[in-house]
Amino acid sequence: MLTSWRQILKRITLVTACLFLLNGCTTKLAYNFLDWGILWYLETYVDLNKEQKNYAKKQLAEFHHWHRTTQLTRYALYLEGLQMRLIARNMTGEMMHGEIDELQVYLDECIVKLTPMFVQLASTLSDEQVKELMNSLQKERDQYQKEYVDISEKKLHKTRTTDLRDHLNIAISGFNAAQKTKMLEWSQSLQPFEELTLKQQQIWADELQVALNQRQQRQQLDKTIRKLLFVHTDHWNEELEKRMGYNQALTYTMLANLLNELTTEQSKKMNKKLTGYISDFRELAIAKEKNK
Numbered sequence: 001m002l003t004s005w006r007q008i009l010k011r012i013t014l015v016t017a018c019l020f021l022l023n024g025c026t027t028k029l030a031y032n033f034l035d036w037g038i039l040w041y042l043e044t045y046v047d048l049n050k051e052q053k054n055y056a057k058k059q060l061a062e063f064h065h066w067h068r069t070t071q072l073t074r075y076a077l078y079l080e081g082l083q084m085r086l087i088a089r090n091m092t093g094e095m096m097h098g099e100i101d102e103l104q105v106y107l108d109e110c111i112v113k114l115t116p117m118f119v120q121l122a123s124t125l126s127d128e129q130v131k132e133l134m135n136s137l138q139k140e141r142d143q144y145q146k147e148y149v150d151i152s153e154k155k156l157h158k159t160r161t162t163d164l165r166d167h168l169n170i171a172i173s174g175f176n177a178a179q180k181t182k183m184l185e186w187s188q189s190l191q192p193f194e195e196l197t198l199k200q201q202q203i204w205a206d207e208l209q210v211a212l213n214q215r216q217q218r219q220q221l222d223k224t225i226r227k228l229l230f231v232h233t234d235h236w237n238e239e240l241e242k243r244m245g246y247n248q249a250l251t252y253t254m255l256a257n258l259l260n261e262l263t264t265e266q267s268k269k270m271n272k273k274l275t276g277y278i279s280d281f282r283e284l285a286i287a288k289e290k291n292k
Contacts, residue, residue, distance in 0.1 A: 028280050034067070035060035038114075042121075046133040052121055059117040066113060071106065072285040076278045078102065083274050086267075089260045093253035100252070111229050118229070119222045123215050130212045137205050141198060148194040156194070160187040171270045172262065179258065186254040190247045196240040204228060 030037070038060055042048070048056060082099065085091070125133065147159060161183040165175060175183070211224035236244075262270065 028284055031068075031280075031284050035064040038063075045136040046125070046129050048121070048129075049126075052124055056117060056121060059114075059120075063110075063113055063117075067110065068284060071109070072281040075106065076281040076285070078106075079274050079278050079281075083271060086259060086270075091256040091259050093249060093256050096252040096256040096259075097248075108230065115226055115229060119218075119225050122212060122225060123218060123221055125212065125215065130209075130215075133212070134205065134209055137208075141201050141205070144194075144201065145198055149198055157184060157187040160190070168258075171273050172258075172266060173269065174263075174266055176263070179261075182254070182258070186250060189250055191243040193240060193243045193247060196237055196243065200236055200240055 035057070039053070039056055042056065085095070085099075148156065151159070161180070164183055164186075207224060208228055211221050215221050
């Protein structure tokens with residue numbers, strides 16, 4: 001249910017698959033609690049019963065093992081290549097598009113791995129749990145409307161640029177006045193999309209509600225959840241899809257220019273952070289073997 005530019009930013013932060021765990025923590029410490037973190041995230045939407053929780057814990061432990069042993073080395077290799085590409089300072093919007101697409105592949109592989117668990121949990125939800133889940137999604141839409149729709153244009157631009165900086169802080173910090181101005185100009189150049197996005201979120205929730213109302217029809221439930229978990233803009237409102245395409249192109253170009261024009265100090269700090277992530281990913285990848 002993300003919007004175009006927010007999808008881009010989300011993919012960037014998902015280089016470790018669920019980087020929301022890194023807020024306020026070291027990479028290695030956070031990663032060791034990845035399975036717990038995903039379960040906690042699920043239960044922010046619906047409280048699971050004991051049987052459901054035990055099932056989820058088992059599946060997430062298997063996912064965590066798969067992720068540690070098959071994905072982290074790939075992330076490290078990707079970041080090593082990215083470091084080399086960034087040194088050249090010749091990033092273009094098209095190149096940025098390619099980088100984001102590669103991150104999306106990593107994210108999609110994680111979603112594919114987790115989808116059977118989501119389907120199984122959905123099929124076992126009680127009527128009360130379905131109601132709780134849908135209420136949680138409604139609250140999320142209400143919050144989105146409050147933060148992105150029912151505000152002034154000036155506040156919206158501030159919110160967009162703050163979101164951008166928060167997501168980029170994973171590797172870049174200390175933005176100067178000129179960079180902040182360019183971020184504001186980027187926000188002002190985007191075609192309005194928040195209200196259309198809110199409507200699309202409602203459509204998304206309505207599709208989920210229908211599937212959950214018939215959740216004993218396992219094949220249809222599986223099909224619907226797989227559709228909803230992956231972003232397919234060709235299923236969206238035509239005008240929203242058009243605006244998303246325009247905004248994506250602007251965002252790719254803005255991010256490319258930002259990376260090309262980092263100060264020497266910013267580049268140095270970013271390279272240090274990326275090197276740290278690479279080291280952490282490689283250590284985490286082999287930690288399981290050491291513990292055997």
